[in-house]
Amino acid sequence: MSVPERAPPSGLPGNVTVISIRPMYGADQVCFATFLGGPVGGGWLMALNYQRLGEPAKAHLATGLSVLATAALIAIGLAIPSLPTLLLLWFVPTFVTWGLAQSLQGAAYNRHVAAGGSRGSTWRVAGLGVASLAMCCGGTVVYEVSTEFEPVISGPMSNVMIGESSVLYTDDVTRAEAQRVGEELVALEYLPREARWSAVPRDTVVTRNGDRRVVASNMEDFPDADVQLRYHRVAEPLSREVYDGAPVDIWLTDDEMRHCIKLSWETRPR
Numbered sequence: 181m182s183v184p185e186r187a188p189p190s191g192l193p194g195n196v197t198v199i200s201i202r203p204m205y206g207a208d209q210v211c212f213a214t215f216l217g218g219p220v221g222g223g224w225l226m227a228l229n230y231q232r233l234g235e236p237a238k239a240h241l242a243t244g245l246s247v248l249a250t251a252a253l254i255a256i257g258l259a260i261p262s263l264p265t266l267l268l269l270w271f272v273p274t275f276v277t278w279g280l281a282q283s284l285q286g287a288a289y290n291r292h293v294a295a296g297g298s299r300g301s302t303w304r305v306a307g308l309g310v311a312s313l314a315m316c317c318g319g320t321v322v323y324e325v326s327t328e329f330e331p332v333i334s335g336p337m338s339n340v341m342i343g344e345s346s347v348l349y350t351d352d353v354t355r356a357e358a359q360r361v362g363e364e365l366v367a368l369e370y371l372p373r374e375a376r377w378s379a380v381p382r383d384t385v386v387t388r389n390g391d392r393r394v395v396a397s398n399m400e401d402f403p404d405a406d407v408q409l410r411y412h413r414v415a416e417p418l419s420r421e422v423y424d425g426a427p428v429d430i431w432l433t434d435d436e437m438r439h440c441i442k443l444s445w446e447t448r449p450r
Contacts, residue, residue: 205299207282213225215270345362
């Protein structure tokens, strides 16, 4: 590593350049590691470079920021699991990391190589990228397993009976609202007074998801597309009759409310 900005060790002439025997990694290699394994791979290489440059504080910062960036990208990918989103999350960090490596470490890397310092092995970069990818996949699996047993609707609930059907409601919903929802579902024959439908919900839950109004039906088995469409059609009359035209999302959950099909207001059948 070339460090011309520092004074040489005691006893050496002033024109001596000190070269590290340890390699440094160029921006292209940082980019490649990020492409293979996400921000953790590229951040790890940048941290190694900072260690070679004698800047451990920056090395720790690079590692920490790359871990946070990876966690954020995983969260976004899980929240918006679409192909365009995944492609965006794959390529954008790659080019961003390349730009950061070039601007923050490019000059130091070029001085290091020009002075005879060694370059990092591309095979090691590839292995590091694959290891980072494995870590990201492992983190995603752990997250999925940990959330597998969390109900999508939690907290204390109260109950109001509509004929033979039970309508539950959470603390952020009034009893009057739950009553109106139940009565409207009975009028639409989605909540029968006597269980006579093959796909009727065991319970209906009236709740909130942030500022969104949600009517959830707990089903013994997840319904097929036709049944989903039938339940999705209640969004319009519920919005009109109960919520004064405000959007209503329809959720279909399993018995334990751990899995959920979310039918949004924006995608309701017209």
